[in-house]
Structure formats: C-alpha cells, structure tokens
Amino acid sequence: xxxxxxxxxxxxxxxxxxxxxxxxxxxxxxxxxxxxxxxxxxxxxxxxxxxxxxxxxxxxxxxxxxxxxxxxxxxxxxxxxxxxxxxxxxxxxxxxxxxxxxxxxxxxxxxxxxxxxxxxxxxxxxxxxxxxxxxxx
Amino acid sequence: xxxxxxxxxxxxxxxxxxxxxxxxxxxxxxxxxxxxxxxxxxxxxxxxxxxxxxxxxxxxxxxxxxxxxxxxxxxxxxxxxxxxxxxxxxxxxxxxxxxxxxxxxxxxxxxxxxxxxxxxxxxxxxxxxxxxxxxxxxxxxxxxxxxxxxxxxxxxxxxxxxxxxxxxxxxxx
Numbered sequence: 001x002x003x004x005x006x007x008x009x010x011x012x013x014x015x016x017x018x019x020x021x022x023x024x025x026x027x028x029x030x031x032x033x034x035x036x037x038x039x040x041x042x043x044x045x046x047x048x049x050x051x052x053x054x055x056x057x058x059x060x061x062x063x064x065x066x067x068x069x070x071x072x073x074x075x076x077x078x079x080x081x082x083x084x085x086x087x088x089x090x091x092x093x094x095x096x097x098x099x100x101x102x103x104x105x106x107x108x109x110x111x112x113x114x115x116x117x118x119x120x121x122x123x124x125x126x127x128x129x130x131x132x133x134x135x136x137x
Numbered sequence: 138x139x140x141x142x143x144x145x146x147x148x149x150x151x152x153x154x155x156x157x158x159x160x161x162x163x164x165x166x167x168x169x170x171x172x173x174x175x176x177x178x179x180x181x182x183x184x185x186x187x188x189x190x191x192x193x194x195x196x197x198x199x200x201x202x203x204x205x206x207x208x209x210x211x212x213x214x215x216x217x218x219x220x221x222x223x224x225x226x227x228x229x230x231x232x233x234x235x236x237x238x239x240x241x242x243x244x245x246x247x248x249x250x251x252x253x254x255x256x257x258x259x260x261x262x263x264x265x266x267x268x269x270x271x272x273x274x275x276x277x278x279x280x281x282x283x284x285x286x287x288x289x290x291x292x293x294x295x296x297x298x299x300x301x302x303x304x305x306x307x308x309x310x
Contacts (some may be wrong), residue, residue: 012163014208018227019223019227020184021228022230022231023227025230025231026226026230029230029235030230030235031235031236032240034269034271034283034286035235035238035240037269038226038267038269038283039226039230040224040267040286041263041264041269042219042222042223042227042264042267045219045264047221047223053209056265056275067171068168068171069168069169069171072168072169073166073167074297078260078264079260080265081209081258081264082260082262082263082264082269082270083260085263085270086186086259086263086270086271089224089269089271089272089283090147090271090272093272107242107281108242108243108278108281109244109276110244110274110275110281111244111246111275111279112246112274112278112279114182114271114274114275114276115274115275116273116274116275116281117272117274117275117277118274120275121275122275122276122277123275124278133278135150
C-alpha cells in the first residue's frame with residue numbers, strides 16, 4: 001500500500017475518532033437535554049462518515065475490491081439521525097408539559113393560528129383536501 | 138382521485154405507482170448485495186415493483202420533483218454544511234463555557250407546503266450548524282427549531298430561509 005494512501009486512511013480514522021470523542025464530551029458537558037441533543041446529531045455524523053470513508057479506502061487499497069456498503073451506511077445514518085433527534089425532542093416536550101413546573105420550556109408562538117403539533121391537534125379541514133399534513137405526536 | 142384519460146397511464150399507475158421509488162429500491166438492493174449478479178438484479182426488480190404497490194397507501198401524493206441539477210447542488214451544499222457544522226459544534230463544545238451559549242428556540246415560518254419538501258428541510262436543519270428541528274405547527278406552516286448558539290434569532294431564521302428553504306422552493310415548486 002502506498003505510503004500516502006496509508007497516511008490518508010490513518011488521518012481519516014484519527015479525525016473521525018476526534019469528532020466522536022468531542023460528541024461524547026458534549027453529551028457530558030452541556031447542561032440541558034435540548035443542548036445535549038446537538039452533540040450526537042452533528043459531531044458523530046462526521047465521525048462515522050470519516051470512519052466509513054477510511055474503510056472504503058482501506059478495502060480498495062488492500063483487497064482491491066470496491067465496497068459500497070459504506071455508502072449505504074452513510075445514507076441510512078443521514079436518514080435516521082434527524083428522525084431520532086426529532087423523536088427525542090418530542091418526548092422531551094411531552095415530559096416538560098407533564099412536569100409543568102415553573103421551568104417548562106418556553107416555546108415561541110407558531111404565529112399561524114394553531115399550536116405546535118406535539119401539543120395541539122391538527123385543525124379540522126373541510127374534508128375536501130384529504131391529505132393535509134398529519135400532525136401526529 | 139380522478140383518473141387520467143390515457144389508457145396506458147392507469148396501467149402504469151397501478152403497477153408502477155412510484156417509478157422513482159422502484160429505481161431507488163433496486164439501486165439500494167444492488168448496493169446491499171455489494172456485487173453484481175443477474176439473479177440479484179432480478180430479485181431487486183421484483184422487490185422494486187412489489188414494495189411500492191404494497192406501501193402505496195402511505196404515499197398518497199407524488200412529490201413534484203423538478204430541476205435535478207438543483208437537487209444535486211442542494212445535496213452538495215447540505216453535505217458541505219454538515220462538515221462545517223461538525224467543526225462549529227465541536228469548537229463550541231470544546232472551547233465555550235456552556236453557560237455563555239445563547240441556546241434558544243426559534244420559529245421558522247414555512248413557505249413550503251409539500252410534506253416531502255418540509256421533511257427534507259427539517260432533516261437538513263437537524264444535520265447542519267447547531268440547529269435541530271423539533272416540531273411542526275399543527276397546520277404545517279411553521280417549524281420549531283432549537284439553536285445551540287444563536288445570539289441573534291432573527292439572523293438564524295433568515296439564514297435557514299435563504300440558504301435552504303429558498304433552494305427547496307425551486308426544487309419542489
């Protein structure tokens with residue numbers, strides 16, 4: 001294996017490791033759940049992405065086979081990370097409402113006449129427009 | 138749903154309700170196999186036809202995707218922003234005292250109406266600098282976004298609108 005390729009793969013692994021470490025550190029350091037939520041949705045995407053690139057490069061250079069599973073892993077990661085974050089945020093909003101102490105999250109108004117879909121049901125449409133955005137929580 | 142007049146269109150709609158989804162499924166299947174074989178392609182094609190038909194009730198509308206070049210440009214922009222986001226968030230975590238972070242909720246009024254476009258916008262926001270999209274207003278006209286560090290809420294909203302929503306509006310007219 002060429003030395004520059006080896007160096008590149010090593011660099012990718014180190015960089016991805018650093019980002020995953022920082023993401024975990026963020027989980028430890030940030031004070032509120034909503035702030036902690038930012039750490040895993042960001043820092044780990046690049047961390048895992050770098051590791052996958054390194055894996056592709058390694059198998060291409062060492063075994064001469066082009067592995068495409070890594071591309072799929074990346075695609076699925078990008079699909080699932082926002083959904084997971086969304087679920088956690090919604091669960092958090094529900095819990096905050098249930099607790100209902102003085103420290104309930106102060107959400108901005110929607111400004112559209114109806115509330116946020118976690119708390120309020122979707123407005124009734126006339127039945128003509130069948131498939132309006134579903135607001136299930 | 139009103140049927141179109143062309144006799145061929147009904148047949149196509151029945152067997153290939155979502156041609157793009159069929160194509161995607163076949164490609165993903167081939168990627169999963171990690172190698173090419175005729176049998177694999179055949180099985181992928183069968184899956185690509187059967188799955189859209191079975192799940193077609195979940196997909197009542199067809200996303201009117203136009204402007205493929207713009208969609209590709211948007212993907213590239215989003216990927217680049219993900220990388221930048223990682224560096225920004227890493228810096229915030231490492232070098233800023235969490236107490237000084239201006240973390241807040243912001244409301245993003247939506248001009249997009251198609252559920253697919255809103256989903257892509259929300260996903261992009263979640264993956265990019267210091268923002269997570271958390272909720273949609275019950276009528277689907279505003280997005281609730283949490284910012285990790287946004288000293289100026291107005292500016293954060295303006296950037297999301299010009300950077301992502303304006304581009305998505307061109308892709309999903």
